[in-house]
Amino acid sequence: MRTMRSAAILTGVGLLGAGGVMMVRAMRGRNGSRIEKAFTIERPAAELYAAWHDPEQLPSIISILDRVEIVADEADRSIAWRGVGCQPTKAGSVTFTRAPGDRGTELRVTLEPRRPSARLALAARVENDLRRFKAKLEAGDVALNGTDVTS
Amino acid sequence: MKAVTFAGTGKVRTQIVPDPEILTPHDAILRVTSTAICGSDLHMYAGFVPTVEKGDVFGHEFMGEVVEVGSAVTTLKVGDRVLVPFTIACGNCHQCKSGRTSLCDNTNPNAWMADLAIGYTCSGLYGYSHAFGGYPGGQAEYVRIAWADANAFIVPEDLDDEQVLFLTDIFPTGYQAAEQAGIEAGDVVAIWGCGPVGWFAIKSAYLLGAERVIAIDRIPDRLQRAKAAGADVIDFERVDVVETLKYETAGRGPDRAVDCVGMEAHSHAIDALADRTKQRLKLTFDRAHVLRQAIYSVGKGGTVSVPGVYVGFVDAFPMGMVVNKGLTIKSGQTHVHRYVRPLMERVRRGEIDPRAVITHRFDLDDAARAYAMFATKTDGCEKVVFHPGLVLA
Numbered sequence: 079m080r081t082m083r084s085a086a087i088l089t090g091v092g093l094l095g096a097g098g099v100m101m102v103r104a105m106r107g108r109n110g111s112r113i114e115k116a117f118t119i120e121r122p123a124a125e126l127y128a129a130w131h132d133p134e135q136l137p138s139i140i141s142i143l144d145r146v147e148i149v150a151d152e153a154d155r156s157i158a159w160r161g162v163g164c165q166p167t168k169a170g171s172v173t174f175t176r177a178p179g180d181r182g183t184e185l186r187v188t189l190e191p192r193r194p195s196a197r198l199a200l201a202a203r204v205e206n207d208l209r210r211f212k213a214k215l216e217a218g219d220v221a222l223n224g225t226d227v228t229s
Numbered sequence: 230m231k232a233v234t235f236a237g238t239g240k241v242r243t244q245i246v247p248d249p250e251i252l253t254p255h256d257a258i259l260r261v262t263s264t265a266i267c268g269s270d271l272h273m274y275a276g277f278v279p280t281v282e283k284g285d286v287f288g289h290e291f292m293g294e295v296v297e298v299g300s301a302v303t304t305l306k307v308g309d310r311v312l313v314p315f316t317i318a319c320g321n322c323h324q325c326k327s328g329r330t331s332l333c334d335n336t337n338p339n340a341w342m343a344d345l346a347i348g349y350t351c352s353g354l355y356g357y358s359h360a361f362g363g364y365p366g367g368q369a370e371y372v373r374i375a376w377a378d379a380n381a382f383i384v385p386e387d388l389d390d391e392q393v394l395f396l397t398d399i400f401p402t403g404y405q406a407a408e409q410a411g412i413e414a415g416d417v418v419a420i421w422g423c424g425p426v427g428w429f430a431i432k433s434a435y436l437l438g439a440e441r442v443i444a445i446d447r448i449p450d451r452l453q454r455a456k457a458a459g460a461d462v463i464d465f466e467r468v469d470v471v472e473t474l475k476y477e478t479a480g481r482g483p484d485r486a487v488d489c490v491g492m493e494a495h496s497h498a499i500d501a502l503a504d505r506t507k508q509r510l511k512l513t514f515d516r517a518h519v520l521r522q523a524i525y526s527v528g529k530g531g532t533v534s535v536p537g538v539y540v541g542f543v544d545a546f547p548m549g550m551v552v553n554k555g556l557t558i559k560s561g562q563t564h565v566h567r568y569v570r571p572l573m574e575r576v577r578r579g580e581i582d583p584r585a586v587i588t589h590r591f592d593l594d595d596a597a598r599a600y601a602m603f604a605t606k607t608d609g610c611e612k613v614v615f616h617p618g619l620v621l622a
Contacts, residue, residue: 120323181323206341213335217319217376218301219253221338221353223363224373 111194113167113187113201119212120182123174126215127154130172140187140207142166142200166200167191231617232286232369233596238276239604241287243596249365249373254301257377259293259311263390264367266290266603266613267315267398268424269538272492273358274600277508278540280342280359289315289355290397291367292390295381304378311381313374314565315398317353317362320379324352331562336375337362346541351562368596370617382569385577391614392576395429395583401568403429403489406536407437409559410485414438417478419526420460421519422489423451425586425612426536430487431458432581439485443477445470447495450609454585465496474526482528491537494518500545507544517543524550524558535560586612593617 119126130136131151136159137143144165150158158171170189177184189204191197210220230249236242249258267290273281292312295305305311318330325333333352337343342360343350353375356366365372374381384393403426412418418434420427423446434442435458444460446452452462463473474483492515494501501518508516523533524547533556551558575581588611591599602610 118323120321120326202341209340213319216321217255217335218321219255219376221336221340221362221375222252223338223353224249224252224365226339226359226363 111191111197113189113191113197113204115201115205115208116184116186117208117212118177118181118184119215121215123154123176123183126174126183126185127157129211129215131157133159139211140170140189140204142189142203142207143170146170165192166196230370231593232365233288233593235273235281235283235285235287237283239274241274241596241600243594246284246286246365246369249371251297251299252373253375254299255376255378256299257295257302257305257374257381258297259291259313259367259372259374259381260296261291261293261367261370261372261617262310262619263293263394264288264291264369264615264617265394266368266599268426269357269491270600271604272538272540274604275493277492278358279346280339280361282359285356285358285363286365286369287356288366288368288372289357290394290399291355291372292384292394292397293367293372295377296371298377302377305381305383309381310384310386312384312393312397312569313355313367313372313380313382314401314569315355315357316351316562316565317355317364317375318379318566319376325379328564328567330564330566332564339363354562368593368615370593380566382573384573388573388577390616391584391587392582393573394614395425395586396565396569396572396576398563398565399426399586400429400572400581400583401565402426402536402563403431404433404436404568404572405561405563406430406487406489406534407433407439409561410434410487410532410534411557411559412437412439412485415440416484417441417443417481418485418487419474419483419523420444420487420489421523422446422491422537423448423455423460423462424489427451427487427489428454428458428586429583430489430536431455431460434485434487435459436575436580443474443483448606450588450606450611454611457585470522471526478528482526482531484528485532485534486523486527487534488519488523488537490519491535492516492539494520496522498522504544515539515541515543517546521545521547524556527554527556529554530556532557532559534558536563587614589613591615 145162146159156173167189175184232246295309316331317336319335322334336353337350340350353362418439442460444455445463447466494516496518504516599613
């Protein structure tokens, strides 16, 4: 009986199509209502940390941030902040860890949206912001094609 | 300026569009002196590549003269004659530093689209859909080059445009196809598709030590050209490919199989008819008859190399054959940058003359006719080159 049901479920999943399944999983996110995004950047942790640890500069990296107050700060390793006033996210943090195989630094950002329903839209913005940050550090420029709006 | 743009399924037109501009300090602008239509342009022309929009400028094989450079460009100056790989590299990410420039992390402005479609984006490409970058292509009088220092290769004066133009794509593509097949001295290599990429793959297989190449197509001109390149040929409309390969290799099967056809395979086999129907109904992206046949035909422990373009999902993929015959499958967009200089040297030494694949030269104004002829292979049209700004006799 159990096997039959598994088979039926498997067939259903197969019909839905691998792409659809993967997309739905991506949209559901990894961890409830929090936004979690990670990028590997071919640069030392100290350089990433230097760009992030100034509270004045943070909103220029993550566009959905306004004024922030740093609540924890460990040099070259992690920073945590709290949003000041009413803004789309209540709090957030970033960690910098050495990537395996000499591939630079793994950057992981966590943000807590004020309204859970806004998570998807905010997550897309944050992903785009982090991609731009990576491109600026690695390639000196953000990719532009002159036709599509990308920010 | 004049440019060749997509005008709906089966249509392109030559129209006036705004001149390209420097958008970042790392850019350069080229006056295009030579550009070609690639077989892969036909997949867009036929409407099979998602996120191609009307008005998009086509063209990813081009070269020209630098007419403007951004303030951060250090290795180029106005007047330099350069060729430009179709895959755009930033030169600094982990993939670029590892020589896998077609997998660059940073050059696709629409990376989110490609992330959604394939998991992780590949590099931006010129003139090849918005999901792959949305960069205007080079079938035009001028084109903007992104990250010019990493992407423009100076062409020495003793080599003319048509000798080096195909270093932008199809020569490295055919070469990488043969190289990633892992060809060893004494190998028998089967190559499906004898268009220009197939021709370069045949030549490259021999350069890499293959003892015998068997090439498969149905178009007489192509088979003739493959023969001239040293291959034995199979006309798949006349004989059974699988049986013939088995017989020709005395029961071993070819050591390496190369699919230079991709998603628009032609065949009358049952799987191919099913693919064609599903593709028309938009139920599948890719007609993978050649890929299935290559996997079935290749000998035990062999390698299947896939330079042919596939965009989405392949139905009825024969995984059991892959497992039980112990096959290796290699694919990828071409890491053009790593091949430009070594292959340019081979051209200069006379080991290969890429001009052999050119069958037609058109004025940019006649692009609609050129595409129509190329798509239908009318008049033996296999490779079209434009020389914008040059009046053809």
